[in-house]
Amino acid sequence: MTTGSVELTELQRDAFTELVNIGVSRAAASLRRMIGVQVLLSVPSVDIVSRSAAARLIGEREDAELVVVHQDFDGAFAGRALLIFPQEKSRDLVRAVTGEDLSPEEVEDLADEALSETGNIILNGCLATMANMLQRPLRMSLPAIMRGDGPRIFQPSGDAADSLVLFLYIDFSVRERDIRGYIAMLMDLPSMENLKLLIDAFIDRAIGDADA
Template sequence: MTVTLTPDQQDVVTELMNLGVGRAADAFSRLVGDEVLLSVPEVQFCSQDQAQTHLQATDSGQMAGVMQTFSGFASGTAALIFPGPRSMELVRLVVGDDLPAEDISELEQETLAELGNIILNHCLATIGNTLQAEVRASLPETYRGLWPEMFEAFHRITPAPQVPAVDEATLVMLVQIDFTLRSRNLRGYLAFLIDMNAAQVFLSLIDRYLDSLSG
């Protein structure tokens, strides 16, 4: 089973992601006391295998991320994932450069959870508000591992009825995010693992939104 988006549907999803990360950037800027620029250069819809292949080609090392389950306009798992060294850079951006490395390491999970909460919830809330659909999300949990382990965590924390074990029954919405702050450029990924039935509901809500714009 596959899902193919029309150009108009793809444009709406990209616009919603840009709005969500833009609002997250404002909250992030207040957190660190400096301007944060977040951009969404690319949104892809693909299978889990395709997403994993793409991400491993980008970075095959250890990853650090935050995941939370969500339901409402769709049901699944959302994740914010960074290459391991980049996650430490983000922690330094939040807590400052003066702390010793061992203290930074201790704060990593707490800081990543806070950043994930800001970015994931702003994106989910923007989608829900724009499509006039309820959205609920669990508290974020931090994870670390290689890409296969991260995808295993996806399935492990998502309720079984929502995400079947068969890869073809799931859709991954992969969103690349570029961070710019204090002359540092970082790249991370948002990944939404969505049950195919829920994906069809999501696309029907997008179609309804498009109809409202033309009506």
């Protein structure tokens, strides 16, 4: 799990995966309160890759257009968080969160609003929980929607050319619909190194609590 000079140890990767899973579990609980039905959300795998590798990875898994909810964040570590769905899965998600059997035209009319609200709950909930557990504040921008394929989504620009991607596969189930997707966090090298230090401090606190 190495990209450039960034390498997570097995312990760091396990701790980060735990943080993310706690974050998405709390985000799922928030989404459940909003729509009134059970929501299951988990992150079975985490990888650090380059932007080009992220584009290639998602291109190998998805050949349809992608829909992305993205929010910028800054604080002890900074970057952009993306919630990514294949187009058809995003339509399933809109139907699931509205709880209605919508026509294709109705889905298109409601898509951006429903996806923005859902993305805001998941990304904000996940990152806010992680920041709280890492004992650092984070500020989040409002959500925005983007559509395109992997290269467009992960295309570097300016100073972001050497940025890295924390790439997380997510399993998502609501109203008996299985909706696969991805969470990606785009961060530059200093932010990634800061995150590693915060994960180490989180591990030290967890070990200290276990020994107490």
